Every structure is written in C-alpha cells, then in structure tokens.
Amino acid sequence: MWNLARFAASRLSRSRRLFSSAIPGPCIVHKRGADILHDPWFNKDTGFPLTERDRLGLRGLLPPRVISFEQQYDRFMESYRSLERNTKCQPESVVALAKWRILNRLHDRNETLYYRVLIDNIKDFAPIIYTPTVGLVCQNYSGLFRRPRGMYFSAKDKGEMMSMIYNWPAQQVDMIVLTDGSRILGLGDLGVQGIGIPIGKLDMYVAAAGINPQRILPVMLDVGTNNQKLLEDPLYLGLRQPRLEGEEYLSIVDEFMEAVFTRWPKAIVQFEDFQMKWAFETLERYRKKFCMFNDDIQGTAGVALAGLLGTVRAQGRSLADFANQKIVVVGAGSAGLGVLSMAVQAVARMAGKSETAASNFFLLDKDGLITKERKNLDPAAAPFAKDPGQIVGLREGASLLEVVKKVKPDVLLGLSGVGGVFNEEVLKAMHESDSSKPAIFAMSNPTMNAECTAADAFKHAGENIVFASGSPFENVNLGSNGKVGHVNQANNMYLFPGIGLGALLSGAHFITDGMLQAAAECLASYMTDEEIQRGILYPSINSIRHITAEVGASVLRAAVAEELAEGHGDVGPRELAHMSKEETVEYVFRNMWYPIYSPLVHEK
Numbered sequence: 181m182w183n184l185a186r187f188a189a190s191r192l193s194r195s196r197r198l199f200s201s202a203i204p205g206p207c208i209v210h211k212r213g214a215d216i217l218h219d220p221w222f223n224k225d226t227g228f229p230l231t232e233r234d235r236l237g238l239r240g241l242l243p244p245r246v247i248s249f250e251q252q253y254d255r256f257m258e259s260y261r262s263l264e265r266n267t268k269c270q271p272e273s274v275v276a277l278a279k280w281r282i283l284n285r286l287h288d289r290n291e292t293l294y295y296r297v298l299i300d301n302i303k304d305f306a307p308i309i310y311t312p313t314v315g316l317v318c319q320n321y322s323g324l325f326r327r328p329r330g331m332y333f334s335a336k337d338k339g340e341m342m343s344m345i346y347n348w349p350a351q352q353v354d355m356i357v358l359t360d361g362s363r364i365l366g367l368g369d370l371g372v373q374g375i376g377i378p379i380g381k382l383d384m385y386v387a388a389a390g391i392n393p394q395r396i397l398p399v400m401l402d403v404g405t406n407n408q409k410l411l412e413d414p415l416y417l418g419l420r421q422p423r424l425e426g427e428e429y430l431s432i433v434d435e436f437m438e439a440v441f442t443r444w445p446k447a448i449v450q451f452e453d454f455q456m457k458w459a460f461e462t463l464e465r466y467r468k469k470f471c472m473f474n475d476d477i478q479g480t481a482g483v484a485l486a487g488l489l490g491t492v493r494a495q496g497r498s499l500a501d502f503a504n505q506k507i508v509v510v511g512a513g514s515a516g517l518g519v520l521s522m523a524v525q526a527v528a529r530m531a532g533k534s535e536t537a538a539s540n541f542f543l544l545d546k547d548g549l550i551t552k553e554r555k556n557l558d559p560a561a562a563p564f565a566k567d568p569g570q571i572v573g574l575r576e577g578a579s580l581l582e583v584v585k586k587v588k589p590d591v592l593l594g595l596s597g598v599g600g601v602f603n604e605e606v607l608k609a610m611h612e613s614d615s616s617k618p619a620i621f622a623m624s625n626p627t628m629n630a631e632c633t634a635a636d637a638f639k640h641a642g643e644n645i646v647f648a649s650g651s652p653f654e655n656v657n658l659g660s661n662g663k664v665g666h667v668n669q670a671n672n673m674y675l676f677p678g679i680g681l682g683a684l685l686s687g688a689h690f691i692t693d694g695m696l697q698a699a700a701e702c703l704a705s706y707m708t709d710e711e712i713q714r715g716i717l718y719p720s721i722n723s724i725r726h727i728t729a730e731v732g733a734s735v736l737r738a739a740v741a742e743e744l745a746e747g748h749g750d751v752g753p754r755e756l757a758h759m760s761k762e763e764t765v766e767y768v769f770r771n772m773w774y775p776i777y778s779p780l781v782h783e784k
C-alpha cells in the first residue's frame with residue numbers, strides 16, 4: 181500500500197497498450213420514420229445508409245446524399261471553430277453560453293455524434309459542459325430551458341414517486357446523479373436550476389467512464405428554494421416555496437430513494453451539491469442501505485488527498501512525511517471536512533497515529549480559525565477544532581492571514597466557495613512558508629469563486645509553488661526563460677466516474693471507505709516521479725478514460741477484497757476474484773461504451 185513509485189512505473193507500460201472498447205452489435209429499434217429522426221439515441225442525421233433508410237421508413241425524409249460519420253464530425257467541429265472565431269471580441273460569458281448552446285443542440289439531436297466530439301475534445305469541451313460554464317448555465321437555466329432532460333421530483337409529488345419512476349422510458353438505469361439544488365458549486369441555492377449539475381456530471385460519466393448514455397438519469401429533487409430572487413422571478417421553473425426542512429425534507433428523499441431502488445435495484449446514486457447539513461445526514465442515512473455516495477464529501481476528499489500526497493513527493497520527501505505536513509484548510513463545509521477526514525485517516529494509516537493525526541491541520545470557516553472555544557461548534561468540525569493551549573499566538577477566530585503568517589503551512593487549501601479569499605497578502609505570506617515547495621489549492625468552483633487565480637498565486641507566492649484549482653486555468657508563463665507554472669485541475673472529476681463505474685461492475689450493494697480509499701490511492705499513484713517533480717499532480721484530462729479505467733478497477737478490486745462484489749451481467753463474483761490487476765483494468769475498459777453508429781434493426 182502507498183508504494184506509489186512502483187505503481188506509476190507499471191502504469192507507463194500499461195498505458196502504451198492499445199485499449200479497445202467493446203464494439204456494439206446491431207441495435208434493435210422499435211420505431212420507424214420520423215420517430216427515429218427525433219430520437220437522439222438512434223438518430224444518425226444524414227448518416228443513415230440507404231439500406232437503413234429503406235428498412236426504417238426513412239426514404240424521402242432526408243436529403244438523398246449519405247454523409248459519413250467522419251464528415252458529420254468535421255462539419256460540427258468546423259461550425260464550433262467558426263463560432264469561436266466569430267465571437268472573439270464578445271464577453272466571455274456570452275461566448276461560453278454560445279458554445280454550450282451549440283453543444284446542447286447536438287446533444288438534443290444526435291447523441292452518438294455528441295458524445296464522440298465530447299470524448300475526442302474533452303479538454304476543450306469539459307469547461308463548457310462542466311465547470312465553469314455549467315455554473316453559468318444553472319444561473320440562467322430558466323431562460324435557457326427549451327426541453328427537459330432527466331427527471332424532476334418535487335415536494336408536490338409526495339406519495340407519487342413510486343409510480344413516477346416508471347415514467348422514465350429506459351428499462352435499465354445504471355447511474356443517477358441527484359441534487360436538491362441547495363449548494364450549486366460556489367453559487368449557492370439555485371433551486372430547480374441546479375439540474376444542470378447532474379446533467380454535466382453524467383456527461384462526464386459518459387465521456388470518462390463510458391457509462392451508456394441510455395442508462396443515465398439526472399435528477400432534480402425540488403423541495404423549494406430559499407433564493408429570494410428566484411422566488412420572485414416570474415420565469416422561475418421550480419416550486420415557488422421555501423425549502424422543506426427537517427422530517428418533511430427527509431421523507432421526500434426517502435421516498436425517492438425507495439422508488440429508485442425498487443425499479444432499479446442495481447443502480448448507483450451520486451448525491452451532488454447538497455448543502456452541508458443534508459449532505460452529511462443523507463450520506464449517513466443511506467450509505468449502508470443503498471449503493472450511493474456523496475461526491476462533494478467523498479469524491480473531493482480522494483482527489484485532494486491524491487494532490488496532497490503528490491505535493492509531499494514534489495518536495496522530495498517520503499510519503500510518511502505526510503504526517504508532518506502543515507495544512508491549512510479554508511472552508512469547513514462538506515468538501516473541506518471530507519478532505520480533512522480522509523487526510524486524517526491517511527496519516528493514521530501511514531504513521532500509525534490516530535490521536536494526534538489532526539494536529540498539523542488547521543481549519544477555518546467564515547468566522548476564522550476554528551477552535552474548541554467556538555460557540556455552537558459544528559460536531560462535524562469538532563475533531564479538527566484546535567485546542568487553544570496548543571496554538572500559541574493564535575486565537576479562536578484568527579484571520580486567514582494571521583494563521584498563514586503564524587503556521588507557515590506547507591499547503592493552503594481552499595474549499596470556501598469565496599472568490600479571491602487568498603488575496604495578495606495571504607499569498608505573499610505563503611511565500612514565507614516553511615516548505616521548500618508550498619502548495620496552493622484553490623479548489624472552489626466555478627472560476628470566479630476560486631480562492632485565487634493561477635497567475636496571482638505564482639506572482640505573489642513565488643514560482644516554486646505547486647498550484648491546483650477546481651476549475652481550469654491556463655498554465656502561467658513565468659518569464660522570458662520559458663519557465664511555465666503548471667496548473668493542475670484538482671477536481672473530483674478524476675474520481676467520481678471511476679467510483680461509479682467500479683461500484684457498478686463490482687455489483688456491490690454499498691460503497692465502502694475501503695473502495696473510496698482504493699480510488700484515492702490509485703489516483704495518487706498514477707503520476708511518475710518525473711511528472712511530480714514538474715509540479716504535475718494529476719493526469720491530463722485528455723487521458724481521463726485511462727485514469728477512470730484504473731480507478732474503476734481499483735474500486736472493483738477493493739469490493740472483491742471486502743467480499744462485497746456480486747458481479748455484473750454475465751460476470752460473477754468468482755470470475756472477478758480471479759482477475760489479475762491488469763485483467764481487471766482491461767475488463768473495466770471493455771465495459772466502457774464508445775459512440776459509433778451501430779446498424780439499426782427494426783423490430784415491431
């Protein structure tokens with residue numbers, strides 16, 4: 181365990197091998213004619229061959245010339261590039277929304293082409309379908325709304341959910357991403373408009389994990405909103421009432437979970453962007469009952485831990501030195517607390533200490549440094565609250581600047597949702613850190629909520645830092661000698677697709693700490709020492725399918741080791757248990773859906 185160098189070396193040889201996804205056979209279609217053209221799953225636009233046009237009643241419904249998939253692909257990319265050229269002088273948000281619209285129109289019309297362009301151009305398109313643009317889309321959702329995607333369960337549907345779930349047209353659903361819209365990225369309560377997040381996360385599931393898009397389901401649980409602006413907006417599409425609280429709230433989530441797992445007992449539900457109190461409460465309530473996880477608490481923790489271990493390696497220290505890293509975490513919400521809990525577990529495992537495992541960790545929220553003197557101390561934050569006797573020179577509620585100046589941390593990690601909170605003074609104080617290579621993680625999303633920009637971090641904290649942000653920034657040019665400050669994207673997208681896929685293929689009924697730890701260790705092991713020395717903590721997003729296959733396999737193997745794996749499809753637990761590590765990665769990869777036009781066969 182934690183033998184990162186060995187794993188990274190074996191990764192290099194594996195990655196050279198050509199992975200090939202399963203080639204789908206013919207696809208049975210029960211529709212004909214225009215109904216096929218209007219179904220984005222079957223639609224090939226002008227790509228239907230003449231034989232299919234005859235068989236499926238499409239003759240005359242399309243222009244006569246058959247255009248190949250490659251030509252359609254090139255034509256779409258050309259229109260996308262021309263949009264980029266033509267909008268150069270327009271404000272960033274206008275351009276971002278225009279790009280989202282052109283992709284969304286393709287998504288609505290032809291899913292095969294949409295997912296292929298997404299997979300092939302993930303570096304360019306992830307910032308559009310995922311953070312940061314997805315935040316803007318959620319903020320403008322009621323205006324952008326043209327047609328529904330996913331399902332909406334509202335407080336008014338109480339008692340109806342068991343029958344409603346059967347309104348979803350797909351026979352099987354593998355992956356559900358669920359939100360109640362109460363904490364969308366760092367943008368707060370966006371009510372029903374938060375549906376953009378499950379849609380974006382599930383697009384990442386298809387792109388990164390190859391989950392079949394026919395088997396995904398984005399869900400909005402609309403229990404009202406406390407966002408006054410939305411409540412007063414005549415075009416707001418959600419329930420115009422304050423959020424349900426207490427037992428009323430929980431009974432809605434309970435009913436939804438029962439309905440989902442009654443219809444699809446093998447589905448996996450990812451909770452996303454719930455406000456903190458419900459994030460923790462629902463995780464505790466359901467994690468031993470259903471196959472579910474909370475991405476903000478658990479996915480983020482693994483990605484952050486992998487980055488934190490990477491910074492130890494980047495400093496040329498042994499991993500056991502992680503226990504001695506001074507880490508200041510800014511933001512004591514679901515994400516910040518999730519990160520600290522996992523970091524404490526890692527220290528305890530590595531150094532064999534648990535009592536004092538949190539002694540080098542400092543936690544701040546909007547009221548400053550959290551100590552045991554904090555009034556109404558949140559029980560979830562209590563394990564990380566400092567004993568005032570142990571922090572000479574610091575007091576309850578000390579400011580971030582005071583803490584950084586006093587502690588001189590190795591790592592400053594932001595999950596506060598507050599843009600710019602790592603200001604010039606704080607970053608300059610990080611310059612005086614005790615570390616040879618201080619790390620700054622500005623993990624809040626979207627871009628405007630990042631605790632600092634990449635350029636400011638390198639400018640004020642020094643060129644020697646390791647930098648990561650939740651939303652993408654360009655690498656920073658550090659001057660005339662061609663030196664570049666590398667920007668890492670510390671985003672849970674590196675883990676949640678593999679956690680979901682690994683859990684699915686394992687057939688486990690629960691997602692355990694062991695499975696999540698395996699995911700984090702896999703990501704932490706992925707980078708070579710040479711990459712880490714260059715400040716590169718995470719793989720390029722271009723290799724997201726590869727890292728997801730590795731993470732998925734690690735999760736699956738952990739489920740097997742814990743004797744929780746019950747298998748998936750034709751592959752039972754015994755076969756899973758007999759697979760080597762390499763065979764498991766290949767098995768996971770073979771199960772990834774890949775978008776190509778399959779021959780369509782009509783069946784009445």
Ligand SMILES: NC(=O)C1=CN([C@@H]2O[C@H](COP(=O)(O)OP(=O)(O)OC[C@H]3O[C@@H](n4cnc5c(N)ncnc54)[C@H](O)[C@@H]3O)[C@@H](O)[C@H]2O)C=CC1
Pocket residue numbers: 363364365366367455456475476480483510511512513514515516544545546547548594595596597598601623624625626629649650651670671672673
């Ligand atoms: N990069 C990634 O993969 C992820 C990033 N995030 C981001 O983390 C942020 C927080 O998410 P959650 O923890 O779920 O939110 P949350 O609402 O549960 O917690 C926010 C915390 O920040 C604190 N805070 C607010 N203002 C502050 C200030 N000025 N100084 C210090 N602390 C302050 C609050 O007191 C609270 O403890 C969001 O912006 C979200 O987008 C969340 C999950 C994953």
Ligand SMILES: CC(=O)C(=O)O
Pocket residue numbers: 311364365366453475476624625650671672673
């Ligand atoms: C990335 C993510 O899950 C968030 O910002 O909430």
Ligand SMILES: [Mg+2]
Pocket residue numbers: 365452453475476
């Ligand atoms: Mg989230």
